[in-house]
Amino acid sequence: MVIRVTRRIVEAVVLLLAVGTIVFFLEHAVPGDPAVAILGGAAAHPTKEAVAAVTEQYGFDRPLIAQYGDFLGGLFRLDFGESYTLKQSVTSVIAGQIGPTLALTVSALVIAWLLSIASTLLTAGRPGIVGRLGSVVETVAAGLPQFWLGLVLLLVFAVQLHWFPVIGSGPLGIVLPALTLAIPLAGFLGQVTRDEFEDKQQQPFVLSARSRGLSERAIRGKYVLRHAALPGVTLSGWGLGSLVSGAVIAEVVFARQGIGQVLVTAVSAQDLPLVIGITFVVALVYVVANILTDIAYVVIDPRLRRTTGAAA
Amino acid sequence: MTTATIAPGEPDVLDPAPAPAAAGVRKVRRASHPLRRVSFWVAAAFIALVAVAALWPSLLAPQDPLAIDLGKSFDAPSAQHVFGTDQSGRDVYSRVVHGAGQSVLIGVGATALGLAGAVLLGVLGGLGGRAVDAGVTRVIEVLYAFPGILLALILIAVFGSSAGTQILAVGIATIPGYARMVRGQVLAVRGAPYVQAERALGHSSAHVLFRTLLPNAFRPLTVLVTLGIGQAIVWASALGFLGMGVQPPAPEWGAMLNAGRNYLQQAWWLDFWPGVVIVLLALSLTAVGRAVQTLTQPGGPR
Numbered sequence: 001m002v003i004r005v006t007r008r009i010v011e012a013v014v015l016l017l018a019v020g021t022i023v024f025f026l027e028h029a030v031p032g033d034p035a036v037a038i039l040g041g042a043a044a045h046p047t048k049e050a051v052a053a054v055t056e057q058y059g060f061d062r063p064l065i066a067q068y069g070d071f072l073g074g075l076f077r078l079d080f081g082e083s084y085t086l087k088q089s090v091t092s093v094i095a096g097q098i099g100p101t102l103a104l105t106v107s108a109l110v111i112a113w114l115l116s117i118a119s120t121l122l123t124a125g126r127p128g129i130v131g132r133l134g135s136v137v138e139t140v141a142a143g144l145p146q147f148w149l150g151l152v153l154l155l156v157f158a159v160q161l162h163w164f165p166v167i168g169s170g171p172l173g174i175v176l177p178a179l180t181l182a183i184p185l186a187g188f189l190g191q192v193t194r195d196e197f198e199d200k201q202q203q204p205f206v207l208s209a210r211s212r213g214l215s216e217r218a219i220r221g222k223y224v225l226r227h228a229a230l231p232g233v234t235l236s237g238w239g240l241g242s243l244v245s246g247a248v249i250a251e252v253v254f255a256r257q258g259i260g261q262v263l264v265t266a267v268s269a270q271d272l273p274l275v276i277g278i279t280f281v282v283a284l285v286y287v288v289a290n291i292l293t294d295i296a297y298v299v300i301d302p303r304l305r306r307t308t309g310a311a312a
Numbered sequence: 313m314t315t316a317t318i319a320p321g322e323p324d325v326l327d328p329a330p331a332p333a334a335a336g337v338r339k340v341r342r343a344s345h346p347l348r349r350v351s352f353w354v355a356a357a358f359i360a361l362v363a364v365a366a367l368w369p370s371l372l373a374p375q376d377p378l379a380i381d382l383g384k385s386f387d388a389p390s391a392q393h394v395f396g397t398d399q400s401g402r403d404v405y406s407r408v409v410h411g412a413g414q415s416v417l418i419g420v421g422a423t424a425l426g427l428a429g430a431v432l433l434g435v436l437g438g439l440g441g442r443a444v445d446a447g448v449t450r451v452i453e454v455l456y457a458f459p460g461i462l463l464a465l466i467l468i469a470v471f472g473s474s475a476g477t478q479i480l481a482v483g484i485a486t487i488p489g490y491a492r493m494v495r496g497q498v499l500a501v502r503g504a505p506y507v508q509a510e511r512a513l514g515h516s517s518a519h520v521l522f523r524t525l526l527p528n529a530f531r532p533l534t535v536l537v538t539l540g541i542g543q544a545i546v547w548a549s550a551l552g553f554l555g556m557g558v559q560p561p562a563p564e565w566g567a568m569l570n571a572g573r574n575y576l577q578q579a580w581w582l583d584f585w586p587g588v589v590i591v592l593l594a595l596s597l598t599a600v601g602r603a604v605q606t607l608t609q610p611g612g613p614r
Contacts, residue, residue: 018454026470143595145546147553147569148587155580166577238459245460249550253573264554267469275469283457 008294012287019283020075023276024068034272035060038084058082080277085269090277094259098281101258104174104250105243108181109236115186116193120228121220124197135194141187146246150180150253167255177250181243189232189239197228226300233297237290244282352603355596362593365412373409377402377563386579396581398572402561408585411563415590418479418557418564419545423537425483426490426544431530433487434494438502438529439521448495455488461547465556473556475564482547486540493536494529501529531608538601542594549590565590 035054039046055061058081059070074080080090116138123134153176158166165173200206201224209219248260255261259278266274365372381401389396395404437448455463464481471477501507502525510520545565551557552566553573560571565586572582 015453015457018450019457022454023466026466029470139598140595143542143598144591145550145587145594147550148583148591151573151576151583151587155576155584159577159580241459245462248461248465249553252554263465267465267554267556268473270469270472272469275466279458279462279466282459282462286457286459 004298005291005295008291012291015287016075016280016284017072020072020280021068023279024071027272027276028064028067034058034084075280078281080280081273083266083274084271085266086271086274090273093262093274094277094281097257097259097262100256101244101247101251101260102285104177104256104258105181105240105247107174107178108185108243108246109240111178111182112185112189112239113232113236115182116190116232117225117229119186119190120193120197121225124194124228125201125220135191138187138190138194141183142191143187144184146180146184146249147253149183150177150250153180154253173254173256177247177254177256180250180253181246184246185239185243189235192235193228193232196231197224200224200227203227230297230301233300234293236296237286237293240289241282241286244285347603347607349603351599355599358592358596359600362412362416362589365409366416367413369410369413373403373406375403375406377406377410378561379403386575388579389581395585396579398579398582399575400561404568404581404585407563407568408565408589411565411568411586412589414475414558414562415545415549415565418475418482418548419541421479422482422486422544422548423540425479426486426540427533427537429484429487430490430494433491435498435526435529437491437495438498445495448491452488452491452495455491458485461485461550464547464551468551468556473551475558478548478551478557478566481551482544485547486544490533490536490540494533497529497532498525501525504528532605535601535605535608538597538604542597542601546590546594549586 035051035058036046038054038058039050059067078091082088083090083093086093119134119138123130125131126134154166157163157176164176167173206219206224209223210216214223244260247258248263250256251258251260252264259281263275263278265271266278361372369377379402381397384393384397384401385399387393387397387401393403393405395408398404398407433448433451437445437452440448458466463485467481467484468477471480507520507525510524515523548557549566549569552564553569555570557570558564558567560567568586569583572579572586575582
């Protein structure tokens with residue numbers, strides 16, 4: 001177990017360094033002078049002296065390899081330099097904005113799991129219309145784009161019914177953005193869990209439980225669900241990543257504070273240090289989440305515990 | 313297992329060891345033959361409708377999508393303007409119909425680009441030997457570390473926003489998902505008994521590669537293309553919604569969503585209708601893609 005986790009962490013560090021390398025060279029492939037961009041773009045007609053001063057200050061005149069070394073060194077300290085537009089360190093911008101985004105994505109992940117388990121327990125493997133209906137609802141939910149779902153929820157529950165605030169702040173304000181992110185993911189997780197559930201219902205251990213006189217409800221809730229949840233758990237790491245990327249849209253729809261909003265502004269302004277910092281942090285969250293799901297997998301499936309030594 | 317989205321961690325939608333196309337053993341579930349389902353035909357009809365709108369928009373909407381009539385701004389949907397009018401009095405229905413061309417083009421272009429990149433990577437990984445495969449797997453893994461539209465956002469930050477970068481960004485963002493499937497498919501087909509049989513019969517490597525291996529590895533991709541175009545249109549519209557694509561007043565679905573966002577509280581129809589069309593198109597493509605999958609999968613549906 002320890003070996004397995006250590007190995008995953010080493011792999012993750014290598015992966016993140018590769019991610020950093022790609023973004024660094026992409027950044028330097030940009031046409032145009034970054035010093036001009038910092039001074040407000042060519043439209044602002046910065047003077048030659050100003051450009052030279054900024055070039056000096058940010059070290060753009062140094063050899064690429066030296067800048068690359070500094071950049072990689074910075075990654076280890078989570079130091080991404082200074083934002084071109086906000087004129088403050090990228091790290092402090094992210095630190096100030098990541099809280100609401102994490103609150104949003106984690107609550108969305110919890111809601112998505114609750115919805116998909118409810119849907120699986122109520123409808124999976126049931127004959128006739130109930131099973132079919134559950135499957136159709138999941139397919140439709142999984143296909144809903146977040147921007148449209150968010151707009152419809154906003155229009156119905158905030159603008160028309162006034163149940164929730166239009167601006168997604170405050171304790172009630174998180175409900176609609178979280179649902180916007182949770183519903184498509186719930187549809188997706190539900191499809192995976194349902195397939196597995198219906199498959200595992202045919203297994204001998206179900207027959208054996210039934211012959212021991214367990215109620216159908218106990219079999220579904222205790223035995224089959226445990227098996228059916230496994231692939232979904234593996235997907236949760238990916239799910240959290242997709243939620244962070246979806247948070248970009250949910251935060252814009254609900255005018256909610258967070259790194260998604262900041263990212264959209266930064267992309268439009270071509271503020272590359274900020275874009276790189278945010279995407280790197282998201283990649284970091286994503287990689288960490290995947291390691292955690294690996295561990296969760298072993299906790300849920302005791303069969304893996306015995307074999308991990310050999311597998312690692 | 314079938315799903316609407318092409319998701320990274322997702323178990324492969326493709327058969328682990330597909331049989332050759334000519335196998336001819338085709339089992340189709342009795343009750344759920346796809347061509348006998350109403351939903352399939354509804355979906356196919358909607359796709360056909362969007363195709364007509366993309367190719368000959370004036371057939372469906374004779375009005376000018378750019379015609380401004382300031383006296384009629386923010387008219388709610390009525391008999392005269394079935395989808396209502398926007399802030400400049402332009403007819404939303406005409407704009408949705410005329411927007412189909414550009415939105416579909418972006419979706420198809422991005423999918424084509426994504427598939428081309430994925431096939432290159434996947435075939436390289438599947439056939440290139442151990443070291444090349446390890447390299448390709450790493451590249452796919454690194455691309456995967458940017459979930460969802462993040463990769464697209466980085467590319468837009470680097471290259472600036474326009475319709476061209478929108479295609480490029482969405483296309484590149486879909487590469488890792490396809491590449492992993494292509495690679496898995498090539499590896500599976502490479503080890504399949506009928507490929508070994510061809511080798512044993514003494515056919516040249518080129519013959520085996522181009523006549524047997526590649527066609528069999530790519531056949532299941534037709535399904536992915538159908539599912540993928542829907543996904544690409546949704547992603548491109550999401551970028552447009554964020555204001556990173558085609559600029560207004562051009563009628564394009566993403567750009568319409570972005571423009572309508574500012575008037576949401578007074579005119580819900582501005583964003584609602586383009587959104588409905590995008591959702592219906594994505595769902596229809598998924599339904600048709602799955603039907604095709606059921607029909608073409610030798611050995612029948614799982």
